[in-house]
Amino acid sequence: MAVSADTAASFRWTSALRSHSGLVRAITEDTCLELPQRGIWAVADGMGGHALGEFASRLAVRALSELPALPVASKLEQIVALAREQLLQANQRLRAEAERRDVPVIGTTIAALFAAGRRCTGLWAGDSRIYLHRAGCLRQ
Numbered sequence: 001m002a003v004s005a006d007t008a009a010s011f012r013w014t015s016a017l018r019s020h021s022g023l024v025r026a027i028t029e030d031t032c033l034e035l036p037q038r039g040i041w042a043v044a045d046g047m048g049g050h051a052l053g054e055f056a057s058r059l060a061v062r063a064l065s066e067l068p069a070l071p072v073a074s075k076l077e078q079i080v081a082l083a084r085e086q087l088l089q090a091n092q093r094l095r096a097e098a099e100r101r102d103v104p105v106i107g108t109t110i111a112a113l114f115a116a117g118r119r120c121t122g123l124w125a126g127d128s129r130i131y132l133h134r135a136g137c138l139r140q
Contacts, residue, residue, distance in 0.1 A: 013115055015041055029053035029108075031061040038069035039079075039120075042112035045128050051101065056094050056108035063090040064112055076116045083112060083123055 019030040029046025031054070044060040046053020063086040067079060087110065098106040109126025122130045132139050 013039075013120075017043070019043070029057055031057035033061045033065055033112075035065065035069075038067070039115040040064060040067060040069075040112070041115075042110060043128055044108045044110045045126070047105065047107040047109065047126075051103040052097070052106045053108060055097075056106050057110075059093060060087060060090050060108050060110050063087060076114060076119050076121055079114050079116070080121055080123055083114065087123075087125070 013036055015034060015036060017032045017034055019028050019032060022028070031044045031046075033040060033042040035041070042061055042064050044057035046055070046057040064083060067082055067086060094106045094108075098104065107126075109124070109128040111122065111124040111128035111130045113120055113122050113130050124130065129140055
């Protein structure tokens, strides 16, 4: 699925999402977020081998989906600061849930991209990745 959004600076962002369970596990614990009209994209991958990975990835993505749209590039740092705070709060909820369920770890990786105007920045934890495709080349 490809989606594009035009920004105030007449810049066109195009994105695509793809998830695969991989070669080791039968299921995927990925949760994706694609909000081009708000300049927010993310993929969270629940930590395989740990309890409730899918729950963790959904919680992290939901935290980012609640962020406000900031179409002005000068406020990009503000949205990243808000995203970090939302993810830290989600992490606290996951830690509390792990304690409540008496499991050692509930976790997820996350890679998020935030765009405003012609600027973008990424935020990630773990081994999930963001790639840039430009001029026919894919670069991490």
